[in-house]
Amino acid sequence: MxxxxxxxxxxxxxxxxxxxxxxxxxxxxxxxxxxxxxxxxxxxxxxxxxxxxxxxxxxxxxxxxxxxxxxxxxxxxxxxxxxxxxxxxxxLVQSKPVSSSVRILQDGKSLKLNENDILIIGTAPDAAVEGPIVFVGYGTDGEGKVLGDVAGKITLMLYATPEGTEKYPSRDERRAALADAGAAAVLTVVPDSFPWRAVKRSIKRGSYERASDDRQPMITGAVRYDFAEDLLRLGDSSLKAESEAAQNAVVYVGYDTGLTADLSATTAIRRFxxxxxxxxxxxxxxxxxxxxxxxxxxxxxxxxxxxxxxxxxxxxxxxxxxxxxxxxxxxxxxxxxxxxxxxxxxxxxxxxxxxxxxxxxxxxxxxxxxxxxxxxxxxxxxxxxxxxxxxxxxxxxxxxxxxxxxxxxxxxxxxxxxxxxxxxxxxxxxxxxxxxxxxxxxxxxxxxxxxxxxxxxxxxxxxxxxxxxxxxxxxxxxxxxxxxxxxxxxxxxxxxxxxxx
Ligand SMILES: [Zn+2]
CATH class of the missing domain: 3.40.630.10 (Zn peptidases)
Structure with missing residues (x-):
């Protein structure tokens, strides 16, 4: 024109x-x-x-x-x-992962992990958290409320939203709600249908937040579906069973795996x-x-x-x-x-x-x-x-x-x-x-x-x-x-x- x-x-x-x-x-x-x-x-x-x-x-x-x-x-x-x-x-605040370490413990003993089972990133230059691992289903109810006590816990949250619920809070909103409720870490369980390569790339790329959304030092990241399934089996349940419970329950307070984790991450933070x-x-x-x-x-x-x-x-x-x-x-x-x-x-x-x-x-x-x-x-x-x-x-x-x-x-x-x-x-x-x-x-x-x-x-x-x-x-x-x-x-x-x- x-x-x-x-x-x-x-x-x-x-x-x-x-x-x-x-x-x-x-x-x-x-x-x-x-x-x-x-x-x-x-x-x-x-x-x-x-x-x-x-x-x-x-x-x-x-x-x-x-x-x-x-x-x-x-x-x-x-x-x-x-x-x-x-x-x-x-x-804005940009975070880029520099290094990280992940330990998962059952009865005080470390489990063997593969490099690609969990990827994490911190929200502060040095973030280290320790706590029990709990599976929290979708993380919140349809209104975005966290049900149950997640303070100090390392939470595993499903990537997808429940079937047939178009207006469920987004992944970012659910993660933020868990962080606000005091979760020490929010690890998203990524389905196999989603290429892990893309997850890896996106975590390596780092994340951006609004400066006003600054939170306590905490850790976020992603867990492979199969690995999350293994963790829940160690705790005598299964991801499938717990996911179904989350899908069907009106109130879902989550499932305690009985495992603990020790996560730390060094992150480059840029404010601009x-x-x-x-x-x-x-x-x-x-x-x-x-x-x-x-x-x-x-x-x-x-x-x-x-x-x-x-x-x-x-x-x-x-x-x-x-x-x-x-x-x-x-x-x-x-x-x-x-x-x-x-x-x-x-x-x-x-x-x-x-x-x-x-x-x-x-x-x-x-x-x-x-x-x-x-x-x-x-x-x-x-x-x-x-x-x-x-x-x-x-x-x-x-x-x-x-x-x-x-x-x-x-x-x-x-x-x-x-x-x-x-x-x-x-x-x-x-x-x-x-x-x-x-x-x-x-x-x-x-x-x-x-x-x-x-x-x-x-x-x-x-x-x-x-x-x-x-x-x-x-x-x-x-x-x-x-x-x-x-x-x-x-x-x-x-x-x-x-x-x-
Ligand atoms: Zn785009």
Missing amino acids: KLYAIWTVPAALGLLQCPVVAQNTPVDLEPTTEADVREHIAILASDDFAGRDPGTIGEIKTLTYLSQQWATAGMVSGTNDADKPWFQPVP TSHNVIGKFPGNRPGSGAVMLMGHWDHFGSECRPPEAEDRICNGAVDNASGMAVLTEVAEELGRLGPFDRDIYFMGTTAEERGLLGAYHYADYPAFPLDDIVAAFNLDTTAIAPRGTPVATIGRGETDLDDEIDAISRSLGREVDESLDANEFIKRQDGWAFAAKGVPAFMIGGSFADDALLQKFLRGNYHSPDDETENILDLGGAAEDADLHIALVRYFADTEKYSKE
């Missing part, structure tokens, strides 16, 4: 000398093209941007690019903080500040609410493979340069068509890949009251499907806006996927940080309607250095999703078309 610099450059320079008279001149919609989207992806996912890792040169380049593009489209800072325009600081980038198109009717668009700008950085590998950069072309590219195209078009009644906010979040950290931070420290958001739309992994793919909605059935959203999709000639299948991803995307606080938040588009194509990506280039611009064959769906979001914003930003009660 072309830039209409005639509107934006003089305004930005403060050179407008005559009153603006052409603001509401009707302009024709210009459909987004594949080439428009690809241009932004090629820049954001280039090796030069070093995999867009928070707290690195990749962050500076990414935030500079996005804020300049958005300002050129006509946005002003959306932080609503004159001291910190455009960029909201997000304090990353940023969400926030811009806005101010509306004509202040106080009438806001529409929010977002996507995560971050990815996994430049050390995705061992030092000897030829290509080590996780470029994140699909995930999520594609979402930021679509957002930026939407921004250009809205800048050309606006202004609208309501404020329109654009946010690029940091550290989504590390647990939606930037989005959670924003939801705790919003630039304006969350209640004022009439609808929020997240864009992530948009470059999956070709033109003509139906529209799926993550967040369908959670608000009363489905009919309106479907009507907008259909008005553009798109088919609507009315199933709730896409909600499988509801907690794995930034919109969740908003939905969890009652904001009508969605992720809408073609990528989550075609499961075969999506799975092909998730099993293939996803989170690897091969998620590169040249491996994206079809951006038709992304271009169509850009046009869909322009239509969605035009509707929800219009106080006559959509009035919030």
Whole structure:
């Protein structure tokens, strides 16, 4: 899409000398093209941007690019903080394992362990814990409450959530609840179906937390399913039996294996500040609410493979340069068509890949009251499907806006996927940080309607250095999703078309 610099450059320079008279001149919609989207992806996912890792040169380049593009489209800072325009600081803590030791004792005697049975990481430079090993099922009930006493204990928690419980607390939430309840360690029992290699890689990569989530020194980690099964057998039960008990029981307080463990870990801790980038198109009717668009700008950085590998950069072309590219195209078009009644906010979040950290931070420290958001739309992994793919909605059935959203999709000639299948991803995307606080938040588009194509990506280039611009064959769906979001914003930003009660 072309830039209409005639509107934006003089305004930005403060050179407008005559009153603006052409603001509401009707302009024709210009459909987004594949080439428009690809241009932004090629820049954001280039090796030069070093995999867009928070707290690195990749962050500076990414935030500079996005804020300049958005300002050129006509946005002003959306932080609503004159001291910190455009960029909201997000304090983070990175932990990387240095060394660790694990001992498991039965009646005072050490068991023989294989290197790959348990992997651990500490939350402080030196963390050492000792205590009884208890199996705690899912860790919490459906409301996120820890049932039973886990203080000082080394807990084994199931990776999966109970069958048929879509809204069960996420793994991170359950782990945090156990930590808050005083558990000395939370070790996740990883099913065999999940490749152990990936678990190992993710623990080696280290973890990120919000600085405000700092906890007492403790240990987290993963246990192979077979090994957890062995431990429970030593204690005269079985993982299968205990897992079934956890699945069926209303209240499950856990199972004491009778074993103890002695865990210690040395961890490199780095504190740094990353940023969400926030811009806005101010509306004509202040106080009438806001529409929010977002996507995560971050990815996994430049050390995705061992030092000897030829290509080590996780470029994140699909995930999520594609979402930021679509957002930026939407921004250009809205800048050309606006202004609208309501404020329109654009946010690029940091550290989504590390647990939606930037989005959670924003939801705790919003630039304006969350209640004022009439609808929020997240864009992530948009470059999956070709033109003509139906529209799926993550967040369908959670608000009363489905009919309106479907009507907008259909008005553009798109088919609507009315199933709730896409909600499988509801907690794995930034919109969740908003939905969890009652904001009508969605992720809408073609990528989550075609499961075969999506799975092909998730099993293939996803989170690897091969998620590169040249491996994206079809951006038709992304271009169509850009046009869909322009239509969605035009509707929800219009106080006559959509009035919030
Ligand atoms: Zn990702």
